[in-house]
Amino acid sequence: MRVEFHPAAANTGVVFIRTDLPGAPRIPARVALRIETPRRTTLRSGEFVVEMVEHVLAALAGLEIDNCEVRVTAGEMPGCDGSALAFVQALREAGVEAQAEVRPFLCLHETIRVGDEDCWVEARPTNTAGLIIKYRLDYGSGNAIGRETIELPINPKSFCESLAPARTFLLEAEANWLRERGLGGRTSHKDLLVFGDDGPIDNELRFEDECVRHKTLDVVGDLALAGCDIHGRIVAHRSGHRLNAELVKVLLLECHVERDQRRSA
Numbered sequence: 001m002r003v004e005f006h007p008a009a010a011n012t013g014v015v016f017i018r019t020d021l022p023g024a025p026r027i028p029a030r031v032a033l034r035i036e037t038p039r040r041t042t043l044r045s046g047e048f049v050v051e052m053v054e055h056v057l058a059a060l061a062g063l064e065i066d067n068c069e070v071r072v073t074a075g076e077m078p079g080c081d082g083s084a085l086a087f088v089q090a091l092r093e094a095g096v097e098a099q100a101e102v103r104p105f106l107c108l109h110e111t112i113r114v115g116d117e118d119c120w121v122e123a124r125p126t127n128t129a130g131l132i133i134k135y136r137l138d139y140g141s142g143n144a145i146g147r148e149t150i151e152l153p154i155n156p157k158s159f160c161e162s163l164a165p166a167r168t169f170l171l172e173a174e175a176n177w178l179r180e181r182g183l184g185g186r187t188s189h190k191d192l193l194v195f196g197d198d199g200p201i202d203n204e205l206r207f208e209d210e211c212v213r214h215k216t217l218d219v220v221g222d223l224a225l226a227g228c229d230i231h232g233r234i235v236a237h238r239s240g241h242r243l244n245a246e247l248v249k250v251l252l253l254e255c256h257v258e259r260d261q262r263r264s265a
Contacts, residue, residue: 001074003056005091008067010101010264013227014060016043016050020073029057031225031248039170039178041222041241051076054241058221059087062159065096066103066264082167082192084217088160099264105229106255114246121219121239121247123232130155132233133219137212143171144195148212154220163220165206166213169193172201219244228257 008015014029025048027033033043041054056077060068062084080086113122126132134151152158170178175194193210194201207213215236222244223230230251236244 001076001078002072003078003087004071005094006069006071007097008069010067010099012067012069014057014066014068014070014224016053017069017071018048018050018075019071021048024071028227029053029225030227031245031252034225034245036242039241041225041245049075052079053077054218054221055080055084056087056221057224058159058217059084059091059164061220061224062154062164062217063088063091063096063156064265065091067099079168079192082169083214084164084221088164092160096265101264102259103229103264104227104257104259105231106226106251107258108230108232108251108255112247112250112254114250115237115239115243119238119240119243121234121236121243123230123234123247123251126231126233129231131223131230133216134233134235135212135216135219135239136235136237137215138238139171139211144197144199145169145171145211148209150209150212150216152216159220163213163217166210166217167193167206169195169200169211169214172196215239223248226252 016027018025027043027045027048027050029043033045035042035044040052042049042051043053050072056070108123108125111122111124113120115121131154133154137148139145152162169192172194193203218241219234219236222241225245226248
């Protein structure tokens with residue numbers, strides 16, 4: 001599996017291109033193309049699919065790269081080490097070039113929330129530009145993950161230092177459930193964080209609160225499906241890919257898209 005990042009013209013957005021298929025079909029990174037799959041973000045345009053795109057999208061959004069052709073040679077993105085770090089390193093080595101167009105953004109004037117009492121995510125207006133994300137992780141008691149909370153502004157520096165290295169995690173029972181369904185067969189306990197009763201199995205944490213950092217990374221990637229910046233404060237409680245995408249859909253329906261002063265890249 002190979003992933004190549006190529007420059008794209010202003011207003012292109014992020015587009016995945018399946019170079020392994022005849023005609024190299026294009027799949028734009030838009031929430032309208034998202035389909036429901038377990039524990040990942042998948043996009044489908046017609047009969048063509050790209051899976052597990054959330055870490056690629058998070059890397060691009062975290063580095064404020066708005067226009068990019070992501071050329072891939074398979075339908076499923078490489079898991080790498082379960083984080084966005086490899087994608088960030090490749091993009092930073094290639095460099096980013098500012099474009100003449102200004103970047104569109106969603107302007108929040110009221111709090112918008114999706115979910116229920118157990119799992120929810122909401123977008124709140126703020127008095128400043130930019131995106132802030134607060135995530136509350138709650139796996140309850142009786143396991144090694146427990147409860148964690150993080151809040152931070154999202155910009156290239158904070159993303160690269162605090163979120164990009166955070167890896168995918170799950171409980172051992174969840175890992176077994178996925179493998180029974182033919183998912184994750186190419187990964188081992190050393191590729192991502194699988195938690196047993198006493199902590200990660202055959203692995204070590206990069207951050208004491210690595211789990212909540214990874215969930216925040218996923219939020220960054222899923223919000224990128226809006227196709228524009230979001231200025232506001234996102235607060236998530238036990239939210240996952242489905243709820244993150246639902247919030248994006250509601251925001252696009254109810255909020256006004258304006259033009260930012262930041263140039264596209």
